Amino acid sequence: MGSVLVIGAGWAGCAAALAAARRGAEVTLLERTDQLLGTGLVGGIYRNNGRLTALLEAEALGCGHLFEVMDQAARHKDVEFPGHSHAALYDVGQIEFLVRRHLLAAGVQVRTSARVTDVRIKEDRLTQVELGEAESITADIFVDTTGSAGGIHNCGRFGNGCAMCVIRCPSFGPRVSVAAKAGVLEIMGMRGEGRPGSMSGSCKLCKDSLDSALVKKLETNGVVVIPLPAVLRHAELENKACQQYNLPAFKENLVLLDTGHAKMMSSYFPLDLLQQIPGLSQARYVDPYAGGMGNSIRFTAVAPRDNRLKVDGLDNLFCAGEKAGFLVGHTEAVVTGSLAGFNAAAKSDGAKLLTLPDSLACGDIIAYSNPNRQKERPRMQRITFSGAEYFARMQKRGLYLTDRDTVQGLVKEAGLINIFSK
Ligand SMILES: Cc1cc2nc3c(=O)[nH]c(=O)nc-3n(C[C@H](O)[C@H](O)[C@H](O)COP(=O)(O)OP(=O)(O)OC[C@H]3O[C@@H](n4cnc5c(N)ncnc54)[C@H](O)[C@@H]3O)c2cc1C
Numbered sequence: 001m002g003s004v005l006v007i008g009a010g011w012a013g014c015a016a017a018l019a020a021a022r023r024g025a026e027v028t029l030l031e032r033t034d035q036l037l038g039t040g041l042v043g044g045i046y047r048n049n050g051r052l053t054a055l056l057e058a059e060a061l062g063c064g065h066l067f068e069v070m071d072q073a074a075r076h077k078d079v080e081f082p083g084h085s086h087a088a089l090y091d092v093g094q095i096e097f098l099v100r101r102h103l104l105a106a107g108v109q110v111r112t113s114a115r116v117t118d119v120r121i122k123e124d125r126l127t128q129v130e131l132g133e134a135e136s137i138t139a140d141i142f143v144d145t146t147g148s149a150g151g152i153h154n155c156g157r158f159g160n161g162c163a164m165c166v167i168r169c170p171s172f173g174p175r176v177s178v179a180a181k182a183g184v185l186e187i188m189g190m191r192g193e194g195r196p197g198s199m200s201g202s203c204k205l206c207k208d209s210l211d212s213a214l215v216k217k218l219e220t221n222g223v224v225v226i227p228l229p230a231v232l233r234h235a236e237l238e239n240k241a242c243q244q245y246n247l248p249a250f251k252e253n254l255v256l257l258d259t260g261h262a263k264m265m266s267s268y269f270p271l272d273l274l275q276q277i278p279g280l281s282q283a284r285y286v287d288p289y290a291g292g293m294g295n296s297i298r299f300t301a302v303a304p305r306d307n308r309l310k311v312d313g314l315d316n317l318f319c320a321g322e323k324a325g326f327l328v329g330h331t332e333a334v335v336t337g338s339l340a341g342f343n344a345a346a347k348s349d350g351a352k353l354l355t356l357p358d359s360l361a362c363g364d365i366i367a368y369s370n371p372n373r374q375k376e377r378p379r380m381q382r383i384t385f386s387g388a389e390y391f392a393r394m395q396k397r398g399l400y401l402t403d404r405d406t407v408q409g410l411v412k413e414a415g416l417i418n419i420f421s422k
Helices: 011-022 038-042 051-061 065-072 095-105 152-158 212-221 330-348 361-368 371-375 388-396 404-413
Strands: 003-007 026-030 074-081 084-090 109-111 118-122 125-131 135-138 141-144 203-205 223-227 253-258 262-264 285-287 317-319
Touching: 003 011, 003 330, 011 026, 011 038, 011 065, 011 095, 011 141, 011 330, 038 095, 051 065, 051 330, 051 361, 051 404, 065 074, 065 084, 065 095, 065 330, 074 223, 074 253, 095 109, 141 330, 212 223, 212 253, 317 330, 330 361, 361 388
Parallel strands: 003 026, 003 141, 026 109, 141 317
Antiparallel strands: 074 084, 118 125, 125 135, 203 262, 203 285, 223 253, 253 262
16 A cells, blocks of 8 residues: 555545545645644534535445534534525534544544645656655655635735635745646636635634624524625625525625634625624624635635546646635535545555546536536636535436435445445
């Protein structure tokens, strides 16, 4: 068995490292900040709409372990909010520790505060990555899961400036793409107003700064929907990274979800307006700190790849998560991360690589989000099991299934039961 080096420990990188380790590879996971999970540290919503199907498929395929970890940290299950059914919400304060423990138990070597700054290539193979001038690491196979959030220059050029988000570029240095460093020409997403990238779609409010009756309701139901008078309808839906929430209800109301903090489903909201909303007169932001002004810019750096998640032009580089397409979400990152990690380990072993069939939502979304299709489609769409364009496709193709036995049957029919665990 060879060695697999995974760079970037968001949900995609954690899933890739886990899948590669479970397939027997010697795996190291590098993360530039001091915590795992990247943007997953401020997310929390899963199992909503078509994400439930993906989760059931992952379970049947044998790569559902990280969803079990999410369930261990769940604050709420079966939450309904505008346009979304059967959502679960994990606690953003608990999840990192649980994931780290799970990866260590699976034998993954986890290194934080380890930022890749450059790569070396020989012909069409990556040979090593460099961590500043002090250290280089070699491996047989590499996985780029560095995401697409930030850095400051993108948030400045394409957004409202650095909003001091969880990515913490000033402290740890901005995101560096391994694929781009290896000479791959990345693809930039566009948004409604013709600008590159999109703006992250939610902020976290400190619960202690909110009215106690509001907090009680939020903690009981998992969700609070506050109708907004026209003068306070601030949300710019067309800018959002998460198009599954580009619904009028998210402009007409302030939607709060309980993920430990109060997750406000708006890209940003000027503080003086926010504080005019009943129950929020003393509201303050936890993430991003300048949530009154803006949020992180994402989807400026997607790598061309095939449906096995191997990056075009390089023989031993795979990718997953936001790096692998205009894919939004933890579930999407875990599904693609699992395939990339599994195939990285298979490649290190000289084994055949796996492609998931389009009879499964997980295979279909990987093919559908392939950035090489962008010639046929505009770069405006963001793709997620949970809404917008792709969820409509799932429904149309009969892929949106919520019954465990039916999903198991489909996976069995494809001959893929527990494939990731074999
Ligand atoms: C504010 C916000 C709220 C969100 N809420 C939700 C939600 O509730 N539910 C949901 O499903 N999705 C949500 N999302 C989207 C979701 O978090 C992402 O789409 C998904 O988790 C992306 O995972 P990823 O691993 O591809 O990328 P990322 O999470 O961006 O992880 C990439 C990681 O790579 C690291 N990295 C980058 N460069 C290097 C380098 N050179 N060396 C080492 N490490 C590097 C980064 O530090 C980071 O940890 C949210 C996103 C944001 C920003």
